[in-house]
Amino acid sequence: MGYFVDTLNSIGATVRNFLRPPVTVNYPAVIRPRPERYHTSFALLHDAPGDELCIGCLACERICPSFVIEIKQAPKRESPVTGKKRGYVEAFTLNLTACIGCELCVQVCPTDALVMLRTPEKPAFCREDLILDVKRLYANEKEKQAAWATGSRLIEMQDPNVGQPKVEKKPAPVAAAPAPAVTPVAASTPAAAPAPVAAEPAAAASEPIKGAS
Amino acid sequence: MAVIEEPRSYFHPLYDVMLSTPGLSVGVAPLDRLLTWGLKNALWVFPMATSCCGIELMASAAARVDLDRMGTIMRASPRQSDVMVVAGTITVKMAPRVRRLWDQMPEPKWCIAMGSCAISGDFYRNLYPVVPGIDTFIPVDVYVPGCPPNPEALMHGLMRLQEKIGLQREGKLVPSEPRPDFDAMVRPPALSRIGDAARAADLSDRQEQAALTMCPDAAPGVVEDEEKGFAQPATQATPPLNTELVELLRDRFGVTEFPLNAPPVVSADKHLELAATLQKMGYRQFLFVAASHRPAKEGSEDLCEVAYGLRTVGAGTKEAIWQVRVPTNQTVPSLVPLFAGADWQEREQYDLVGVKFAGHPDLRRIMMSDDWVGHPLRRDYPADKECAPWR
Amino acid sequence: MIFAASLAAAVVIVVLSATALALWYERKLAARMQTRIGPQFVGPIGLFQPVADLLKLVQKEEIVPMGADRVLFALAPPLTVIFALAAAAFVPLWPGVAVVRSDVGVLLVIGFGGLAMVPVWMAGWASFNKYALLGAMRAVAQSISYGVPLVLAAMVPVILAGTMDLDGITQFQATHHWFGLWPIIPGLPAFILFLLAMLAESNRIPFDIPEAESELVAGVTTEYTGMQFGFVYLAEYVHTVVGAAIGSVMFLGGWDGPFAPGLHWLLLKTLCLFTFIYWIRWTLVRLRADQLMTLCWKWLVPAGLGLVFLSAAWNQTGWSR
Numbered sequence: 001m002g003y004f005v006d007t008l009n010s011i012g013a014t015v016r017n018f019l020r021p022p023v024t025v026n027y028p029a030v031i032r033p034r035p036e037r038y039h040t041s042f043a044l045l046h047d048a049p050g051d052e053l054c055i056g057c058l059a060c061e062r063i064c065p066s067f068v069i070e071i072k073q074a075p076k077r078e079s080p081v082t083g084k085k086r087g088y089v090e091a092f093t094l095n096l097t098a099c100i101g102c103e104l105c106v107q108v109c110p111t112d113a114l115v116m117l118r119t120p121e122k123p124a125f126c127r128e129d130l131i132l133d134v135k136r137l138y139a140n141e142k143e144k145q146a147a148w149a150t151g152s153r154l155i156e157m158q159d160p161n162v163g164q165p166k167v168e169k170k171p172a173p174v175a176a177a178p179a180p181a182v183t184p185v186a187a188s189t190p191a192a193a194p195a196p197v198a199a200e201p202a203a204a205a206s207e208p209i210k211g212a213s
Numbered sequence: 214m215a216v217i218e219e220p221r222s223y224f225h226p227l228y229d230v231m232l233s234t235p236g237l238s239v240g241v242a243p244l245d246r247l248l249t250w251g252l253k254n255a256l257w258v259f260p261m262a263t264s265c266c267g268i269e270l271m272a273s274a275a276a277r278v279d280l281d282r283m284g285t286i287m288r289a290s291p292r293q294s295d296v297m298v299v300a301g302t303i304t305v306k307m308a309p310r311v312r313r314l315w316d317q318m319p320e321p322k323w324c325i326a327m328g329s330c331a332i333s334g335d336f337y338r339n340l341y342p343v344v345p346g347i348d349t350f351i352p353v354d355v356y357v358p359g360c361p362p363n364p365e366a367l368m369h370g371l372m373r374l375q376e377k378i379g380l381q382r383e384g385k386l387v388p389s390e391p392r393p394d395f396d397a398m399v400r401p402p403a404l405s406r407i408g409d410a411a412r413a414a415d416l417s418d419r420q421e422q423a424a425l426t427m428c429p430d431a432a433p434g435v436v437e438d439e440e441k442g443f444a445q446p447a448t449q450a451t452p453p454l455n456t457e458l459v460e461l462l463r464d465r466f467g468v469t470e471f472p473l474n475a476p477p478v479v480s481a482d483k484h485l486e487l488a489a490t491l492q493k494m495g496y497r498q499f500l501f502v503a504a505s506h507r508p509a510k511e512g513s514e515d516l517c518e519v520a521y522g523l524r525t526v527g528a529g530t531k532e533a534i535w536q537v538r539v540p541t542n543q544t545v546p547s548l549v550p551l552f553a554g555a556d557w558q559e560r561e562q563y564d565l566v567g568v569k570f571a572g573h574p575d576l577r578r579i580m581m582s583d584d585w586v587g588h589p590l591r592r593d594y595p596a597d598k599e600c601a602p603w604r
Numbered sequence: 605m606i607f608a609a610s611l612a613a614a615v616v617i618v619v620l621s622a623t624a625l626a627l628w629y630e631r632k633l634a635a636r637m638q639t640r641i642g643p644q645f646v647g648p649i650g651l652f653q654p655v656a657d658l659l660k661l662v663q664k665e666e667i668v669p670m671g672a673d674r675v676l677f678a679l680a681p682p683l684t685v686i687f688a689l690a691a692a693a694f695v696p697l698w699p700g701v702a703v704v705r706s707d708v709g710v711l712l713v714i715g716f717g718g719l720a721m722v723p724v725w726m727a728g729w730a731s732f733n734k735y736a737l738l739g740a741m742r743a744v745a746q747s748i749s750y751g752v753p754l755v756l757a758a759m760v761p762v763i764l765a766g767t768m769d770l771d772g773i774t775q776f777q778a779t780h781h782w783f784g785l786w787p788i789i790p791g792l793p794a795f796i797l798f799l800l801a802m803l804a805e806s807n808r809i810p811f812d813i814p815e816a817e818s819e820l821v822a823g824v825t826t827e828y829t830g831m832q833f834g835f836v837y838l839a840e841y842v843h844t845v846v847g848a849a850i851g852s853v854m855f856l857g858g859w860d861g862p863f864a865p866g867l868h869w870l871l872l873k874t875l876c877l878f879t880f881i882y883w884i885r886w887t888l889v890r891l892r893a894d895q896l897m898t899l900c901w902k903w904l905v906p907a908g909l910g911l912v913f914l915s916a917a918w919n920q921t922g923w924s925r
Contacts, residue, residue: 013887022640024277099358099360100329279640281643289822320665
């Protein structure tokens with residue numbers, strides 16, 4: 001008798017589901033809102049005056065558990081914007097094929113130069129296409145939407161004196177940053193600004209996908 | 214290193230017949246478009262899911278991202294599927310099976326590498342049992358990056374595959390983004406691979422030496438120097454010794470040393486007798502057998518340390534742990550006749566460390582593939598020498 | 605003669621195209637039951653999905669496994685379709701018209717249904733694959749077992765109508781009552797019994813242990829590729845569609861209906877039964893082999909025997925005359 005009742009119950013369940021509207025999000029046309037800390041790919045950022053943020057300190061390369069970051073430091077030179085002498089990178093290669101997305105490199109970045117992106121990379125036809133060189137990392141800054149986390153925000157979140165993260169806070173104290181020449185820029189960086197979760201900009205939503213014919 | 218793949222394209226025999234029939238050849242171009250349309254929109258997936266990416270693969274067929282919308286369903290048999298989605302780490306033992314399933318799929322067929330592990334081996338890529346990327350043994354058409362990629366990303370990957378199928382059928386080479394110089398830019402693997410030009414001939418020997426020098430340099434049974442950092446300092450936190458076991462070992466088995474941080478050493482010929490005695494005393498549960506390898510040093514030979522653990526059953530359980538030291542080429546009496554639970558565990562120790570157990574009924578490899586050379590957890594095992602063809 | 609031949613051709617075309625539509629319909633139905641959308645990208649609301657599937661299957665390489673019996677291996681899939689289609693010949697389409705009118709139509713229909721197991725066994729044997737062989741053995745065992753309640757359930761309308769002619773049964777129902785509704789006691793249980801046994805005969809969920817993916821990869825179809833697989837796949841749906849048609853003829857009055865009796869009523873009832881069958885299919889889980897046999901021999905066969913006696917008793921009362 002139990003089987004019989006269970007059978008009737010389950011038949012009722014399928015009918016109830018049949019009458020509900022489908023929960024499917026029509027992917028290529030509509031992109032499901034991604035959480036603000038959703039992170040897939042990477043970008044390097046510029047600060048507000050337009051100077052490169054990365055100083056080539058190798059912190060991310062050293063902490064990466066998967067050894068995917070390869071940095072070639074450039075000799076120190078004067079910044080074209082501030083005029084002070086500071087470090088630059090000559091080559092910054094991020095091998096996305098072996099990245100585990102742990103976000104540690106973002107966490108250790110003293111200048112908030114490296115961020116992860118909410119917009120994923122396009123699936124590639126060959127694995128070399130998934131290696132992000134410095135050009136693509138800077139291009140990603142303009143093309144794609146950044147995730148919430150930056151180095152200073154993550155530090156702030158972990159500091160017990162500060163407590164829970166407050167996104168609207170004044171420019172984050174980059175206390176641990178050994179970057180003398182760069183002004184704290186966490187909140188002023190365009191891509192790191194807190195973005196509304198639900199409404200992705202149209203440019204990010206319309207990825208270069210063609211629906212099946 | 215950079216591989217530009219030739220467009221693979223399979224044409225059914227029917228196709229040749231149509232091409233050679235005079236009346237029909239006119240219709241081939243529109244027909245070809247129609248057939249390509251059919252191929253693109255009925256991609257049945259063979260789910261080669263081995264780990265966490267497999268969960269995302271399942272989720273992509275579920276309600277939120279419904280792969281059925283683009284005509285993709287999962288088939289359990291490789292004979293009826295068109296796309297193999299490899300989702301997860303592929304080990305060296307798994308790789309021949311994956312290859313075999315791939316070979317069983319009928320042409321035309323495609324492969325999607327889903328997630329970092331399938332693309333490159335991820336951060337396991339320098340480990341002895343992991344294949345550094347499935348494109349070392351099957352051709353991959355689309356790489357979906359992510360760890361793991363979410364269901365939408367997989368669907369995007371399938372759409373890229375549709376794009377690629379279209380280009381292949383038109384006979385065009387698949388375009389690639391302007392690609393950076395891979396060799397110059399990416400750090401080579403921590404261990405260079407066999408066949409790499411950069412690999413020095415004596416590298417394997419040097420690695421062997423390095424492995425030897427990495428070993429703790431201590432006399433057996435002695436509490437090691439705290440400053441060296443190899444041993445835990447013997448503090449109050451160490452669990453008290455099992456006095457019953459200590460008395461037994463001292464009185465009947467002639468053991469004199471009872472270090473606080475290591476199990477007492479019992480000679481191999483008395484080992485089985487000890488286990489039988491303990492079993493009669495109520496230690497009826499087999500806990501573990503764990504082996505480790507000590508390579509030869511001055512004054513000591515190549516040793517295997519095999520630690521055994523037994524436990525009483527019921528309230529107030531006591532544990533009895535001891536170890537046996539034998540030279541690597543000698544055998545340790547197996548506990549399988551006394552404890553059936555020792556069977557697979559001893560097989561595992563044999564497989565990974567190479568301890569030979571005398572009297573074991575079925576001493577075969579259990580984790581590595583049957584044709585594996587060497588025992589990977591030995592200290593002198595060169596991490597990249599024996600794992601052909603992927604290293 | 606010419607009329608019969610053209611009618612047969614028409615029936616084959618209609619059944620095959622209905623089956624193609626059924627493929628789409630089932631996928632849509634299943635999707636909606638799981639709050640999905642289902643095929644969507646090809647054609648309006650994914651209507652061309654079966655066409656795309658067919659075009660793809662035609663282009664796939666055809667593999668014959670090493671060690672397989674080549675003749676049987678190639679012969680089995682088309683035979684499954686032919687035997688599944690054969691039963692459609694006896695379905696009365698509108699009053700007095702079927703492709704083949706036979707006085708023992710019920711017997712022939714059930715016979716062809718049972719015959720459909722022969723190519724399944726052929727496929728399982730010829731594949732030289734243990735999964736295929738195990739699947740075929742399960743399918744044959746199941747088919748033989750469930751043939752008994754199927755016959756017993758089919759006996760009820762035969763006894764009630766007093767004829768084995770399918771058209772005669774339909775005409776009796778048109779003049780008296782539909783057996784699925786009245787007499788309620790042998791009629792409705794017999795209808796349910798018929799549906800269950802037919803589900804089991806065509807190896808559909810919840811009776812699909814012959815192709816249990818978790819144990820047997822894909823059952824008898826494990827080694828079939830391309831269009832060979834397409835045939836077996838098609839045959840399953842043809843079997844279900846024709847089975848639904850036979851069920852509606854024997855228990856729901858076939859072409860009979862208010863206003864104008866005719867083919868449209870038959871199609872409508874078949875569609876309803878088909879929907880019901882797939883509703884069940886996408887709801888229930890698979891039965892274990894022993895549960896399957898227990899259900900058949902301990903419950904369905906005794907129930908069927910009882911129903912046969914009850915319908916004979918009903919005839920003796922003379923209430924339906």
